[in-house]
Amino acid sequence: MTETTPRQRARIETEAQITAIGNRMVDDDGVDGLSLRAIARELGVVSSAVYRYVKSRDELLTILIRDAFTQIADAVDEALAEHRSVETLALTMLDWSRSHPNRWALIYxxxxxxxxxxxxxxxxxxxxxxxxxASLVAESTTDTEAANGAGSAQGAQSSEVQELSATLEPLRRGLDELGLDYDDSVILETITIWVAVIGLINGLRFGQFGPGFGDVEDDLMSGVVGRLGA
Amino acid sequence: MTETTPRQRARIETEAQITAIGNRMVDDDGVDGLSLRAIARELGVVSSAVYRYVKSRDELLTILIRDAFTQIADAVDEALAEHRSVETLALTMLDWSRSHPNRWALIYxxxxxxxxxxxxxxxxxxxxxxxxxASLVAESTTDTEAANGAGSAQGAQSSEVQELSATLEPLRRGLDELGLDYDDSVILETITIWVAVIGLINGLRFGQFGPGFGDVEDDLMSGVVGRLGA
DNA sequence: CGGTAAACGAGAGCGGTGCTCTCGGAATTC
DNA sequence: GAATTCCGAGAGCACCGCTCTCGTTTACCG
Known part of the structure; x- marks a missing residue:
């Protein structure tokens, strides 16, 4: 059974080549540098032949995007297995963005x-x-529940979170589908950290803070994550 | 003196038309929809004629980018004149991003x-x-200086900020050139809020949280800003 | 084994892009 | 009035995604 004919093997090989070349093109020149014609040239084949393997440029994009998401998530999982903390998560994402800036832009x-x-x-x-x-945040808030209320000077946080309950509904639904059920405070905390981490990495990668960083990116990330109390 | 010939007036008029059409094209179809050939068609002119007014597509991009930065900054200034707060700043940016999503993407x-x-x-x-x-953050930390240290449970914040001094150097230099001089803690606080606000707006505009928001964006932003203690 | 069907590469072609160059006419300057 | 600058038209180059046809090769199946 499941015998592979030469033709099948060749097809799988070609598909792998196409995604590999595509990834390299995104790495080199960004998503705009991704050209099916150029891939064809590199394969030593006429342009229309590539369409035997990939329906369209968009389909190839989907493949590359899924690849990138999987790669960075694997990297984070691996790092968290070593040391579970929000800082580890953030620094791992930052590091991955540094190695693959254009792939980062592709997904975020x-x-x-x-x-x-x-x-x-x-x-x-x-x-x-x-x-x-989210699970990291849930763990840490269970650990030090008392320290949670200290952030707001007015002590109005609990009512604030209550007001947000309806606001957070869309996200809670998403988590529910995965069998996860968190407090509103955990969800809000997760969102806050998430957008700050993504925002900082984007700012660094997209050069919005001007030049001059580069070797202190990690320290800056640690500072921001620390400031967020995580 | 300063007399304007018909030709000069015509040129200014044409330049204004080009940037107006360009802005509309970005609004409609994103930056990729910006086409000098299409602008020429809309002007009822052959494509090469546009290059009399704009050196290249990149030059037009620069004009549109500066326009967008100026517009959103004006909107924020106006709102802050009404009510000075970080929340006002954040909600105004969010609102502007909602009215001009593609222009937002153009700059952030x-x-x-x-x-x-x-x-x-x-x-x-x-x-x-x-x-x-930054000036808003500086004001509020002067007001309630005592509440500042409460964020970190370990009480290690002051030494943390000290470590960051070198890290923040690039940004401090930028502020120095503008005659502004802030504490490291103010700078770190500013960065944290900034990346969170930009990150949240990007997440909403770029659809990274999935659908289902839309009418609760403002509440979510208020929640995040509140969580940041601003 | 032989016929049929599927997979595949080549090539031409369509409409789109940014950009360059040349040419002739019109407006401005001297 | 002559010289200079400005400007639109048009052709052309190299690229892009994508489609269609045509001949060949490979795989399957009675």
Whole structure:
């Protein structure tokens, strides 16, 4: 059974080559540098032949996006297995963004114009890290529950969170589907840390803070995560 | 003196038309929808004629980017004149991003491939909001200095901030050039709020949290800003 | 074993892009 | 009035995604 004909093996090989070349092109020149014609040239084949393996540029994009999400989530999981902390998660993401800036932009930057990622293909790998963060936050708030209320000077936090309950509904629904059930305070905390981490990495990668960083990125990330009390 | 010939007036008019059409194209179809050929068609002119007014697509991009930075900074200034608070700043940015999602992506999203914004043209309008945020943070920390240390449970914040002094150097230099001099704690606080606000807006605009928000964006932003203690 | 069907590569072609160059006419300057 | 600058038209180059047809090779199946 499951014998592979030469043709099948060749097809798998070609598909792997196409995604590998595609990944390299994104790494080198960003998503705009991804060209099916150029891939064809590199394969030593006429341009139309590539369409035997990939329906369209968008389909290739979906493959590369799912790849990237999986890669960074794997990196985070591996690092967390070593040491479970929000800082580890943040620094691992930052490090991955440094090694693959264009792939980072592919998944966390501006969506590609005219392209809509098929949710069923990309949602699962795309949410792995955020789910890991939520569980980290849930753990730490259980540990030091008393320290939680100290952040707000007015002591109005609990009522604030209550007001937010309806606001957080969409996200809670998403977590529910995965069998996760967290407090509103945990969800809000998770979102806050998440957007700060992504925002900082984007700012660094996209050069919005000007030049001059580079060797102190990690310290800055640690500072921000520390300031967030995580 | 300063007489304007018909030709000069016509040129100014045409330049204004080009940037207006360009802005509309970005609004409609994102930066990838910006096409000099399409602008030429809309002007009822052959494509090469546009190059009499704009050296290249990149030059037009620079104009549009500076425009967008100026617009959003004006909106924030106006709102802050009404009510000075970090929340006002954040909600105004969020609101502007909602009205001009593609222009938002133009300035705070992935940098355009192969395009480098000339710093002398875009830095000044691009940093106005962050400077306003820094002054807001400075004001509020002077008001309630005691509440500042409560965020960290270990009480290690002051030494943490000291460690960061070198890390924050690049940003402090930027502020120095503008004649501003803030504490490290103020700078770190400013960065933290900044990246969280930008990160949240990007997440909402770029659809990274999935659908289902829309009418509760403002509440979510208020929640995050509140959680940050601002 | 031989016929049929599927997979595949080549090539031409369509419409789109940014950008360059040349040419002739019109407006401005001297 | 002449010289200079400005400006639109048009052709052309190299790229892109994508489609269609055509001949060949491979796989399957009675």
């Amino acid at each position: 930057g501006t969506p590609i114009a005219g392209y809509e990622a098929p949710r069923e293909e990309t949602v699962v790998p795309g949410t792995r890290i955020m789910i890991a963060l | 999203g992935t940098p355009i491939a192969g395009y480098e914004a000339p710093r002398e043209e875009t830095v000044v309008p691009g940093t106005r909001i962050m400077i306003a945020l």
